[in-house]
Amino acid sequence: MIVEELKVINYRNYEQMHLKFHPRLNVFIGDNAQGKTNLLEAIYLCSAGKSFRANRDQEMINMIKKQAYVQVKLKKVIGNVNIEVRLNMDRKKDVKVNQIPLIKIGELLGNLNVVLFSPEDLKLVKEGPSERRKFMDREISQISTKYYYTLSQYNKILQHRNKLLKYNRGKILDLEVWNEQLATAGAWLIFYRRNFIKKISILAKLMHRKITESAETLEIIYEANVKVKEEDEVNHIKEKILQRFKEDLNIDKQRGLTTVGPHRDDMILKINGLDVKNYGSQGQQRTAVLSLKLAELELVKSEVGEYPILLLDDVMSELDLKRQGYLINNLRNVQTFITTTMMDHIKNLNPEDRNIYTVSKGQIC
Numbered sequence: 347m348i349v350e351e352l353k354v355i356n357y358r359n360y361e362q363m364h365l366k367f368h369p370r371l372n373v374f375i376g377d378n379a380q381g382k383t384n385l386l387e388a389i390y391l392c393s394a395g396k397s398f399r400a401n402r403d404q405e406m407i408n409m410i411k412k413q414a415y416v417q418v419k420l421k422k423v424i425g426n427v428n429i430e431v432r433l434n435m436d437r438k439k440d441v442k443v444n445q446i447p448l449i450k451i452g453e454l455l456g457n458l459n460v461v462l463f464s465p466e467d468l469k470l471v472k473e474g475p476s477e478r479r480k481f482m483d484r485e486i487s488q489i490s491t492k493y494y495y496t497l498s499q500y501n502k503i504l505q506h507r508n509k510l511l512k513y514n515r516g517k518i519l520d521l522e523v524w525n526e527q528l529a530t531a532g533a534w535l536i537f538y539r540r541n542f543i544k545k546i547s548i549l550a551k552l553m554h555r556k557i558t559e560s561a562e563t564l565e566i567i568y569e570a571n572v573k574v575k576e577e578d579e580v581n582h583i584k585e586k587i588l589q590r591f592k593e594d595l596n597i598d599k600q601r602g603l604t605t606v607g608p609h610r611d612d613m614i615l616k617i618n619g620l621d622v623k624n625y626g627s628q629g630q631q632r633t634a635v636l637s638l639k640l641a642e643l644e645l646v647k648s649e650v651g652e653y654p655i656l657l658l659d660d661v662m663s664e665l666d667l668k669r670q671g672y673l674i675n676n677l678r679n680v681q682t683f684i685t686t687t688m689m690d691h692i693k694n695l696n697p698e699d700r701n702i703y704t705v706s707k708g709q710i711c
């Protein structure tokens with residue numbers, strides 16, 4: 347898919363901006379704090395319905411305004427799609443797809459598929475399991491709305507169960523109803539995650555092999571809190587969760603929270619058999635994330651039928667020349683948006699292959 351146009355009004359440090367894009371490569375270049383990432387964020391907003399860095403939607407509205415507007419015009423295999431997001435200071439955002447207002451934000455997912463790669467993504471290998479769960483949740487949600495809705499349901503039920511455990515510590519509790527509902531939603535999450543990791547691990551292994559010229563083997567392993575087999579069906583997984591609820595009931599009661607389920611899942615990345623988190627060099631960690639991101643492009647392509655767009659926020663300077671070249675030259679079929687402070691990695695590109703936008707104080711010059 348291709349983002350043909352972006353329009354923003356009163357968005358971050360932009361008053362009004364209307365950009366038409368190149369189908370292949372678009373580069374936003376400029377000093378720090380000029381508004382480069384803001385443009386990627388605006389595109390991302392039309393994909394996920396929220397920012398990848400702001401905690402509140404209102405942060406994206408220009409400081410002295412009450413409303414912000416973002417519009418993206420997309421060209422897809424199925425036809426053109428027009429996405430509009432209006433952010434309001436005093437109430438929830440309004441989102442429209444092809445002029446039709448959406449009732450739930452979940453309806454937006456899958457219209458614009460995006461793979462984002464920023465320095466923050468190193469957290470994926472460096473930090474705790476919650477970063478990797480966030481990764482799984484975000485990526486599976488954009489290819490499956492069922493996953494997105496099941497996840498929000500799961501989180502609600504989990505809160506109820508935890509509240510009951512917390513405020514009734516030590517007492518005899520009737521958790522049956524919650525157990526049943528939580529296990530049903532949880533089983534679906536595990537089912538989707540297991541299948542997702544199976545697919546992405548194959549693709550990431552291939553990518554990593556190419557990038558490292560066969561020197562390294564990358565493995566991605568699903569470390570599920572409730573162990574499941576490759577062939578387990580959803581019902582099977584549900585039974586396993588219920589069984590674990592029974593076994594760990596006393597622990598849950600003592601701790602006053604639920605210790606069993608996919609909210610405790612993790613994902614392990616290994617290079618040549620060793621955990622990248624603890625044993626990988628900085629360079630290996632970066633390359634592992636790069637392989638994972640490139641694998642996502644292929645995964646979305648195989649699930650959705652066309653490539654997502656790729657947003658590269660400030661990652662070029664973090665990669666060595668070989669990896670930079672790899673990124674730019676191997677993505678001929680993927681529309682790519684790059685932010686950078688330096689001209690270095692793009693000056694060799696054929697001018698017909700890209701647009702360059704110089705960003706300065708919320709203006710393009």
Ligand SMILES: Nc1ncnc2c1ncn2[C@@H]1O[C@H](COP(=O)(O)OP(=O)(O)O)[C@@H](O)[C@H]1O
Nearest residue numbers: 358359378379380381382383384405407408409
């Ligand atoms: N809500 C807002 N209203 C006005 N300006 C904002 C808002 N949020 C961020 N900014 C400004 O945007 C700039 C940062 O933009 P950003 O895209 O992150 O920069 P960079 O070019 O380094 O990627 C800063 O100058 C900041 O003051």
Ligand SMILES: [Mg+2]
Nearest residue numbers: 382383660685
């Ligand atoms: Mg930036």
